[in-house]
Amino acid sequence: MLGLKLRLSAGLLLLSAAAAQAKYIVPGARWRATDGSLVNAHAGSVLFDNGTFWWFGEYKTQGQAEGGGVSVYSSPDLATWTPHGLALEPVQGDPYISPKNIIQRPKVVKSESTGRYHMWWHADNSSYGLLLQGFATADTIAGPYTFENATAPLGNWSQDFGLFTDYKDGRSYALYSNGDSVRGRDVYITSYDKQVAALDEVVHRFDKYDLEAPTIIQTDKSYYALMSHKTGYRPNNVVCFRADSLSGPWSQPWIVAPLNTRTFNSQSGFTLRINGRGKTTYLYLGDQWDSNSIWESRYIWLPMIIDDNKKTLEVEWHDVYDLDVKTADWRPVKGKEYYAKDATVSGSAFKQEANFASGGTIVTGIEGNDSTVTFNGIKGTGKPQWVSFYYQNTDDMGFGDQPGGSPDRIGGSWQLRRISSVVVNGNTENVESLFQRDTHKGIILSTPLQLTLAKGSSNTITVGGLYNGFHYKGADLDKIIVYPPED
Structure with a gap:
């Protein structure tokens, strides 16, 4: 897969020339950096500069709730x-960027x-x-960045933060919700000055929709705001x-993914426009949060299918x-x-009708380990391969008196995952953990693992x-899909 020289400003990619080899994009997987560590850049943004993509995001450590700073990664190919x-x-003791402060949803733009390079965040x-x-x-895109100030935008409140640059005129805009109180609950589009160093004026206010995590993607004809x-x-x-202009009028909102998938268990945060030779592709860059261990939350990067004639956008x-x-x-791929209907079950695991x-x-x-399902006759290559496990997690039905009961009942809470053990060819010395987040009743979603299967x-x-803090149950299984190696 070849890369290309791009100019990207907060959600915009404009392609020109260069080359790079990339691997598959696997939403919800444990993405590892070139040094083998987990990519740790949550609720972030991607900027293209001098032939390289730069990903900025919240840096989280195990057990951490507040600000760990902003991490940065580079890539030739996304x-x-x-x-x-x-x-x-x-900075210890700083009133705005200490480890006890919130540093959320960082966005970086180059001031032409x-x-x-200017970094903004909540x-x-x-x-x-x-x-x-x-x-x-x-002075350089990777930093280090020097803290300048923390301000109320035009005297207002600011919570979840986004940043958008219009590819037609180069103007940048701040996107932000203004809190949860009854006096807030709006989302603002506000223009920056020429230096992208201060806000100018409110361009549009989404009044009382009570939404957050805003991002805007631009086509040749339309603006689409996801929240x-x-x-x-x-x-x-x-x-x-959708709107023809950032100042509106904006359409009524619609749901961008199949109902009750909860946007494939993700939250919006950023979008990318990729202009290639004769084709444009749009990517949704979402976060799959894990409240049990926020530091290892996953990333859901998916194509968006946009039809300007029908005025629709779908995340696929x-x-x-x-x-x-x-x-x-x-x-x-x-x-x-x-x-699963063809698999072997043991113990109390059983096959059940599900239309x-x-x-x-x-x-x-x-x-x-006493009640399992085994998939047999699987073809492998001897190399690492992605395997997607299609499952239903009915934790939203509740566990009686146990914590993590249904959010659909009075006093209910939410258990965001079950954990399954995965063993290849009976090798119990190498057990993989499969996190299976909540789905809705009758909704099948998938989650990936990279496994090495023997050739044949x-x-x-x-x-x-595996134990998840409440029980040892794995999610219900529908099927698995084994994908070919990346090489």
Whole structure:
């Protein structure tokens, strides 16, 4: 897959020339940097500069709730990421960027008038009592960035933050919700000055929709604004508005992914426009938050299908896809399906009628190592391969008196995942953990693992249950898909 020289300003990619080889994009996987560490850049943004993509995001550590700073990674192809440490480091005792402060949703843009790089983010304290926008600058894109100030935008509050640059005139805009109180609950589009160093004026206000995590994607004819509902770290149905102009009028919102998938268990945050040779591709860059361990939350990067004639935008799921950033072409990678209805069950695991499942059957009762499901006759290559596990997690039905009960009942809460054990060819010395986040009743979603299968067609994959803090149950299984190696 060849790369290309791009100019990207906060959600915009304009292609020109250069070359790079990329790997598959696998939404929801454990993405690893070139040094083997987990990519740690949550709720971030991507900027293209001098032939390289730069990804900025919230840096989270295990057990951390507040600001760990802003991490930065570089890539030639949107798939292979090299870490460059912290672009913005917390400062002990600072009133705005200490480790106890909130440093959320960082966005970076190059100021064409100064030649410097400007970073903006939601700056707050741990109780969300400041509601400010932070500002830092650097001479080089990777930083380090120097904190300049934290201000109230035109005297207003600011919570979830986004940044958009119009590719037609180069003007940049801040996107932000103004809090959760009854006096807030709006989302603003506000223009920056020429230096992208201060705000000018409010261009549009989305009045009382009570949304957050705003991002805008631009086509040749339209602007599309994506936002999520306010459910904390629980995923929800992301919505979209359309307009001919940033100042509006904007359309009524609609849901961008299949209903009750909760946007494939993700939250909006950023979008990319990729102009290739004769084709334009749009990417949704969402976060799959894990409230049990925020530091290892995953990333959901998916193609968006936009039809300006019908005035529609949809986020389209693919387990594995290949993106050529030179041509803007992308293709789903095809894999081999193995169905739970044909698998072997043990213990209390059993096959149950499910008219929404493959072949009308799903396997449930997967619990611990005594009640498992085994997929047989799997073809492998001897190399690492992505395997997607299609499942239903009915935790939204509740567990009686146990924590993590249904959000659909009075006093209910939310258990965001079950954890399954995955064993290849009976090798219990090498057990993989499969996180299976909540789905809705009758909704099948998938989650990936990279496994090494022996060459040939006699492999087995056995799925059991691991302890998640409440029980040892794995999610109900529909099927698995085994994908070919990336090389």
